[in-house]
Amino acid sequence: MFDRFWFCLCFWRLVGVFGEMKYVKIGHSVTLNSGLSEMMDEDLIQWRSENRLIAEINVTAGRFSVYEDVHKGIFRDRLKLDDKTGSLTITNITTEHAGVYRLYTVETNTVIESFLLRVYDEISVKEGDSVTLNSDLTEIDYDRIQWEFENSLIAEINVTAGRFSVNDDALDGRFRDRLKLDDQTGSLIITNITTEHAGRYELVIDRMRKSFFLNAVNEEISVKKGDSVTLNSDRIEIMNGVLIEWRFGAELTLLAEISKRGDGFSVYKDVLDERFRDRLKLDNQTGSLTITNITTEHAGRYLHIRPKHLNLNQSLKAFRVSVYARLPVPVISSNSSQCSSSSSSSSEQNCSLVCSVVNVGHVTLSWYKGNSLLSSISVSDLSISLSLPLEVEYQDKNSYSCVLNNPISNQTQHLDITQLCHTSADSVHCCGSTEAVIRLVLSALVGVATVIFLVYDIRSRRAEQDQT
Structure with missing residues (x-):
């Protein structure tokens, strides 16, 4: 499977003979648009992958056909045709689906649309953590195995010579004391990750290659819905001739671009259903990106990258942004229908209470007695309502409070027993x-x-x- 695995995020602007380039993460779906608003009655078109027929539309005959058994069945249960426009959707993408796709008119055998589909996977690691790049081997049954980072050899296994070696001096020594080889599987372990270690890794076995893209997450940012957040580039000034991009999400959608060569600063507001329209601002000196009036649609991963020689991409900095709704104040009420007594003594009678909140999102609702946690309940649903009961004695002089919190804020409601409970x-x-x-x-x-x-x-x- 190695020779089919393609993961390097390369040739960002390669359109030429391959038409539009699309990046799709493993397991996601992609739609190849036909460019037609509506098909005509006489249309007869075909979708081909690597020149093999995978779908055909005959409007006259009213026939929409997909051919799932080609390419050893890699498209089985994955192809969907739009019966109005003829666009093709491929679901549950794997690395086997990478390649060139073209839409033809059968009558003239003319290419209408062309796409170069790049399928990628990634590994996100926090700075300071470790990561294992798996070879997917149960045992080393090859004579030579090599690991490369951006075309530089960093580790090698030579079974004949009985040698398991790591190249600590490669690339100015950035991997010194950080590389370990698994002597059974050949997997590579990288410890104490920094941004210098983010980029493309390749496992080379004979002529087969398996590629990884390691993404070092520098910051995890939590922000309230409606607020603004600035993703800092950590640069004092962008040097002349430097090209920098900001990309978002699993599809690595281009949001903003900075080119000091042409003194150009561009933001792309119309991407992703215009969710970023009038929300993006670039600092023309440092290249930092600000997102205003943020919503849950803007939560996800942001990459600050510098395309290098148009075939390698060095990730300078990565962010994971979480967006939380503003918290409502929890409401404490008494259950007046209950009037219970544990004995004939009125001093031991209890008061039943409930703390509740609606439309809460990712939160935890808790009862506290002073600073001591009594009970709590958590939820990760934006539309659900929460209720948490509590029973106290009428004569209890302790302080109670109900607290609603998420990772960035909290709302506290203190209990007044004299008001909510009978004397x-x-x-x-x-x-x-x-x-x-x-x-x-x-x-x-x-x-x-x-x-x-x-x-x-x-x-x-x-x-x-x-x-x-």
């Missing part, structure tokens, strides 16, 4: 009245039973006398 006298009245009614009913029942018994006894005695 002891009220409790006695409430529960005492109930008890009095119960006793009265029981007494009445006993009285009625006694009368019935006496009447029955008198009648029985008179019947016996009459018989005598």
